[in-house]
Amino acid sequence: MGRRLFGAYLALFYAFLLAPVVVAALTSFNPTRLNLFPPVGLSLTWYREFLRAENFTHAFFAVSLKIALIVAVISGALALPVAYALSRYRFFGRSLLQTFFLSPMMVPQMVVGIALLLLFARYTFADELRIVIGHVIITLPIAVRAITASLQGTDPSLEEAAKSLGANPLQTFYRVTVPLIGSGLLAAMLFAFTLSFTDVNVALFLTGPRTTTLPVEVFAYLRWESTPIIAAIASVQVALIFAIAISIHRLIGLDAVLKY
DSSP, X not given: OHHHHXXXXXXXXXXHHHHHHHHHHHHTTOSSSSOOSSOSSOOOHHHHHHHHOHHHHIIIIIIIIHHHHHHHHHHHHHXXXXXXXXXXXXXXXXXXXXXXXXXXGGSOHHHHHHHHHHHHHHSOOOHHHHHHHHHHHHHHHHXXXXXXXXXXXXXXXXXXXXXXXXXXXXXXXXXXXXXXXXXXXXXXXXXXXXXXXXXXXXXXXXXXXXXXXXHHHHHHHHTTOOOTHHHHHHHHHHHXXXXXXXXXXXXXXXXXXXXX
């Protein structure tokens, strides 16, 4: 009886998580301009409309996708030495530094966006650079957390063994430590990519005329009308993230990534 209740609970839990995705995917196939569920028919009309809409395709490929990839790389590169220092060394101000790097998680993203808007009003930056900086600020804490958890799961004696065999600290770091935490680093970059790709709270304050991210473009579109093209865009976003997850699963296994 207990196992059945637990199974029913899991089924309801997954249904709750997946229901919005399923509804959006099915709604995207409506042949009419109305967001009807269940759909009155099956058509790829709104996927074709998405590919024809220059504002959406530019926001998707030229802005959001590019910025998310850049943010993933930068967040991973910045989080790696920070996480290593916090997990391997004990020094004065360590707790303060840890709090500093995790503080953006405790601040509402809209507050971060407004603060950056005021900062960039005083100092001029390129539009894309402003969004990248904003997204790195909100993704870096998650990246640091993922890599720190990965480092805490490795055996420091392996690094000591490498040093005893003549490897200098830099060689030990890149040839021993980084391969050991590869899954954690990949998890950090995946989280950073996903958060950047789907963010609207920060990007809403930092976008420019030709650097509008896809979520902000969708937000602006919904102010005036709502058609199944939004459901089609959401389905494409989910499919892209799902494809990335499948690729990672084939490379190292999702269990190695999601445990962080």
